[in-house]
Amino acid sequence: MDHAAAHDGVGVQDLAWDVAGAIVEHGFSAEDLGFARDAKLAFFIEAHAAKQSAIFIRPPRSRRPRRQRSSRGGRGFTIADENMVST
Numbered sequence: 001m002d003h004a005a006a007h008d009g010v011g012v013q014d015l016a017w018d019v020a021g022a023i024v025e026h027g028f029s030a031e032d033l034g035f036a037r038d039a040k041l042a043f044f045i046e047a048h049a050a051k052q053s054a055i056f057i058r059p060p061r062s063r064r065p066r067r068q069r070s071s072r073g074g075r076g077f078t079i080a081d082e083n084m085v086s087t
Contacts, residue, residue, distance in 0.1 A: 013044075020044035025052070
């Protein structure tokens with residue numbers, strides 16, 4: 001797949017990016033894939049792992065909107081920090 005055509009924001013990358021993806025996502029070693037582990041591949045492995053973490057690990061929400069009736073009798077959501085009600 002051409003990364004320049006993807007929607008993940010990666011853009012055009014060196015082949016080492018795909019090798020790093022196979023290592024990070026599927027547990028292959030560089031030797032399994034016929035590549036030497038050099039400084040460029042090590043950088044791409046770290047970058048790929050960081051990208052995956054940013055996509056799939058999200059911080060927990062500290063406050064969830066509470067459903068409550070507004071003063072006009074309709075339903076709305078309020079967030080305790082902002083004291084705003086939308087109906």
